Amino acid sequence: MPDETLIPSALAQPRIKVPEQARAGELIVLKALLRHRMDSGHRIDDHGQAIPRLIINRFIVTFDNALLFSAIIEPSTAENPFFEFTARLMHSGTLRFVWIEDGGATTSIERTIVIT
């Protein structure tokens, strides 16, 4: 379920892969992708001008508002940043994925998971 409560930004709609349900204590795999150029600040445009740095610098995943996984992202992460990581959950709840761009623009997405 996409979260519409954040300030609108030019950031793309994120894509995530979360199992709909899992057993309590089972190690599950989560995947997250955001389309973004990740301009490193080292690239030169066609006119010889440096393209300023503009990257996604933070990625934060919470489960019912508790921190699950986070990343400080630097320019040597490839464009369209993709992360695959794990979770071990003991009860049903809501996963929230948040991306923050240089300058403070954010985008996020939420997904409920049922733990049996």
Next chain:
Amino acid sequence: MLTTRRDLLASIGAGTVSALGAGALLAPSTASAVARTALRAHIGRASPRPGPLSLDIAPMAENGSSVPVRLHVPADADGTVRALSVLLLAPDNPDPKIALWHFTPLSGSARVATRIRLARSQRVVAVAIMSDGTWRQTERAVHVTIGGCGIENAGQPDDS
């Protein structure tokens, strides 16, 4: 191939001759100085030890603009010591830092897969801090055919 801390620090050092035989790291360069500073800022005076920390990267990367990487820091057998974070560095990139990932008990395991930029052939370095305060490190040599760090004059390196 796991190496000792001394080898790692020597290789990242300003032109110090290292036992690694990694040509790209032997010459003094701004990039390696930046990498050394970044590593020092992260670990302070800590002494990382080799593994157990698995860093999976294909030894040959045709396109350095998006190289798949997979990391896993296994917890101790009884599960009491787990990884808190992992820092990944590409010492010979213009901007050596790739990312710092934080894991929590909800993570279940310290695993992450992502895609990184490699400007040229080099040894990628991973450093993990464990919940008992110890550090682990490992590194992998990657041969890059076409460098990609957003430094070439190409709008879409992935299209080349």
